[in-house]
Amino acid sequence: MFNRVFGVALNTFRESLRDRVLVALIVTAIVVMAGAKVIQPVAMGEADKIIKDLGLSAITLFCVLIAVLVGGRIVYREVEKRTIYLILARPVRRLEFILGKYLGLMAVLVLSLLIMTAGFYLILLISRVSVTLYLLWAVLMTAFELALLTAVAVFFSTFVTPIASSVFTFIIYFIGHSTYLLKQLAAMSPVPAIKFLGVVLYYILPNLGNFNIRGDVVYGVPLNPQALVLSALYGLVYSLTLLLIAVMIFNRKDF
């Protein structure tokens, strides 16, 4: 099984690397980060913070875009190009196919994350900003956020068109960072039905706010190790659950 999953993953990885969108996004991210250098003289003593904020935000934003844009069409493309018949005619189970697709895309994202982070640290060094490895915790948590978001993208990709999939994933991304509002709404609303709905949605929708510790690392606030471990687990469990649903949907399709 692992060989087959690995095979699909490797193929997905290679294919995605040829995607021009990927290269464009990575290059843009690094250019944006380097743009912070221009801000340095006008930032009035806050340049360190701004360069770090901009770098970490750019890494997250552009990786999210890669996950959404490349991930959104990852399964559908195979269906559209009819290549899915070639793959599924071989002894590859659908579960293995989805898992391979997901892992291949994650490999692309991890590679992008590494390239952008290297670029970010290079810019920190050039800008003579106090460089600390502490910032890497934020990048690590971004990786877990991407794991979840990629699962969302693959999930949608199994049953809607690429554009719709990207749009839905992006909406989930936006909502995922605002779910705490649902909880607040539930707490404030006097209507029991809304209270109930608010709480249910709060727990069902992915809570991406768990993964954002960029403010903490930039300000050098001590991190809570327990929260980090729990958030990482949350990301993995949520991703696997979503992939499972994706496989179930995919299994019901006639190819």
Next chain:
Amino acid sequence: MKITEVTAPVPKGPGLLINILPVVVVVWGFVGVYLLQLAIDSTSRRQGERLMQELAYFPSGVALREAVIEYREIVADFIWLTAIDYYGRHQETDRRYEWLGHIFEILTTLDPRFVGAYHFGAITLAWDAHKPIEALRLLLNGMKANPLNWQLPFDAGFINYMLTGDYKSAAQLFQVAAELPGAWTVVSRWVPYITAKTGDFETARQMWKDLYYSTENKKLRELIIRQLQVLKLEEGIARLQEAVDQFYEKEKRLPNRIEELVGQGYIKEIPEEPFGGKYFIENGKVRSTTQPGLIK
């Protein structure tokens, strides 16, 4: 189809025109775009102002905070740059800072831990926008979000001491600041200043100087230098006024000119006017040709 139609020479004029037409249209299109942009730029509102007005729509930054999801810090940074631009521009022109308080409120709502923003915002609000109460409110919000930061109570104490004249609160705030971790040694030095003597020039000068060395913010340093000069002007006026009063007591008349005070030995020399103006006497009161409101 007749043979003559086929063999007839192709009319050249219109053909050439058709070939060139798209190029001409494109060129004129760009010219049009250029002219329109010129017109847009010349209509009162400049880029920064427009952004400022957009920000004004946000009642308190709460709406903006929800809209930018996980990018709050970087949006706050962007507003920080805008705020500095806004401050710098108005400082060079009309010295009116209507939106300054609002903009810092939005900024700190997005990023409540941005201590530099509270610091700069409070000092400029208090001294340039002449809104010490608004400055104190900003600092209070900052103290709630950053209870362990000593600089914020320190700034609040400074504003209370210098502007609102609430020496008791000032002393308490300095005491609070002095006890917080990492507090700067001069803070504890300021506590006795406040409790012993209030409102003298030497103390004020020392405090401004301490503050000067505490910041790397260029705009803030310019403000402090300006305030030190204002202080010098006020001190010069106060010294001359004292001499005039003594003169009046002895001679039972007012001196005709400032120089008379030196001639009669009421003052050793005329204090330097830091802005290059001249001191003069008007109805027994010493004034300067420098208009305090026009000091850049």
